[in-house]
Amino acid sequence: MIYERVALIGLGLIAGSMGLRMKRDGLVGEVVGTARSAETRDVAVALGLCDRVTEDAAAAVAGADLVVLCVPVGAMEDVAAEIGPHLAPGTTVTDVGSVKRAVIEAVAPHLPAGVHFVPAHPLAGTEHSGPRSGFPELFERRWCLMTPGAETDPDAVSRLSDLWTAMGSRVDRMDPDHHDLVLAVTSHAPHLIAYTMVGVADDLGRVTDSEVIEYSAAGFRDFTRIAASDPVMWRDVFLTNKDATLEILGRFTEELFALQRAIRTGDGAMLHDYFTRTRAIRRGIIEAGQDIDAPDFGRSTGR
Ligand SMILES: NC(=O)C1=CN([C@@H]2O[C@H](COP(=O)(O)OP(=O)(O)OC[C@H]3O[C@@H](n4cnc5c(N)ncnc54)[C@H](O)[C@@H]3O)[C@@H](O)[C@H]2O)C=CC1
Numbered sequence: 001m002i003y004e005r006v007a008l009i010g011l012g013l014i015a016g017s018m019g020l021r022m023k024r025d026g027l028v029g030e031v032v033g034t035a036r037s038a039e040t041r042d043v044a045v046a047l048g049l050c051d052r053v054t055e056d057a058a059a060a061v062a063g064a065d066l067v068v069l070c071v072p073v074g075a076m077e078d079v080a081a082e083i084g085p086h087l088a089p090g091t092t093v094t095d096v097g098s099v100k101r102a103v104i105e106a107v108a109p110h111l112p113a114g115v116h117f118v119p120a121h122p123l124a125g126t127e128h129s130g131p132r133s134g135f136p137e138l139f140e141r142r143w144c145l146m147t148p149g150a151e152t153d154p155d156a157v158s159r160l161s162d163l164w165t166a167m168g169s170r171v172d173r174m175d176p177d178h179h180d181l182v183l184a185v186t187s188h189a190p191h192l193i194a195y196t197m198v199g200v201a202d203d204l205g206r207v208t209d210s211e212v213i214e215y216s217a218a219g220f221r222d223f224t225r226i227a228a229s230d231p232v233m234w235r236d237v238f239l240t241n242k243d244a245t246l247e248i249l250g251r252f253t254e255e256l257f258a259l260q261r262a263i264r265t266g267d268g269a270m271l272h273d274y275f276t277r278t279r280a281i282r283r284g285i286i287e288a289g290q291d292i293d294a295p296d297f298g299r300s301t302g303r
């Protein structure tokens with residue numbers, strides 16, 4: 001058993017998947033959950049993703065040796081302020097937020113001395129949200145990036161790493177600013193591009209909605225899946241990972257203009273060279289055994 005009592009704050013996709021996995025594999029003694037709505041709390045107990053629920057977060061953290069903040073990034077500070085006074089020394093606090101620097105700045109000031117803060121981010125999810133969308137295999141073979149400060153107790157870090165490993169993840173450590181830049185490239189900017197592309201299709205009066213749905217090829221279908229992701233969660237990601245996302249979007253628009261120019265001027269060599277280079281990147285991912293499409297539990301694509 002890795003922890004005696006784990007408190008999950010916010011009972012959605014990620015908390016639900018963690019709770020189901022921890023319960024299924026007996027990784028922890030007890031899982032206590034809390035959510036603002038009574039309906040979510042009732043669903044969480046009915047689904048067995050936690051043993052019991054509390055109405056407020058302060059009550060959930062009492063006696064917990066691990067507290068996991070599973071709310072949207074923009075809600076982390078309020079939750080930390082609420083639980084801070086109720087945390088006992090020796091407790092580990094972690095989070096699962098998609099952005100790391102802003103969460104550290106929002107949460108750390110509210111934690112009393114003696115509490116170990118180990119920020120983390122499982123690179124696993126779907127476009128679905130809420131407690132019913134959780135499933136215990138979500139983290140299987142996916143990375144979990146931890147961004148603890150240099151001063152953080154190594155035992156607290158390795159114990160949390162053990163939990164993520166036991167839930168199926170591969171664990172790595174990263175500097176928080178570097179994490180935010182990497183995720184801006186690999187996740188945040190791509191989500192924004194998907195949102196934009198689906199918005200463009202929706203605005204294009206000469207193509208009807210039914211044509212968009214009926215004739216969606218695989219590429220656009222993936223965009224619509226991603227663009228169906230939770231609006232609150234993604235609003236918070238862009239507001240809190242502002243600098244890195246803007247940096248990547250700036251580079252993206254420069255490249256887009258270059259490709260646009262090549263199309264306008266009929267520069268086939270430029271287009272061919274560009275697509276040859278990008279194909280090599282995809283092949284590199286597959287050869288490195290990093291093709292994260294592989295473990296598809298039939299939920300990630302919605303197909
Ligand atoms: N959905 C995904 O694919 C992934 C999400 N994440 C991160 O995990 C965190 C949770 O995401 P999900 O589980 O997908 O979200 P979700 O929407 O499924 O669940 C979020 C939970 O937080 C609660 N909540 C929202 N605002 C709150 C507030 N102000 N105070 C208290 N509770 C509040 C909601 O009621 C819900 O119970 C986010 O920070 C997100 O960035 C990380 C990896 C993947």
Ligand SMILES: O=C(O)C(=O)Cc1ccc(O)cc1
Nearest residue numbers: 098122123124125126127187
């Ligand atoms: O559903 C998808 O394609 C995702 O990209 C899931 C996801 C969303 C947010 C994260 O911070 C990590 C993973």
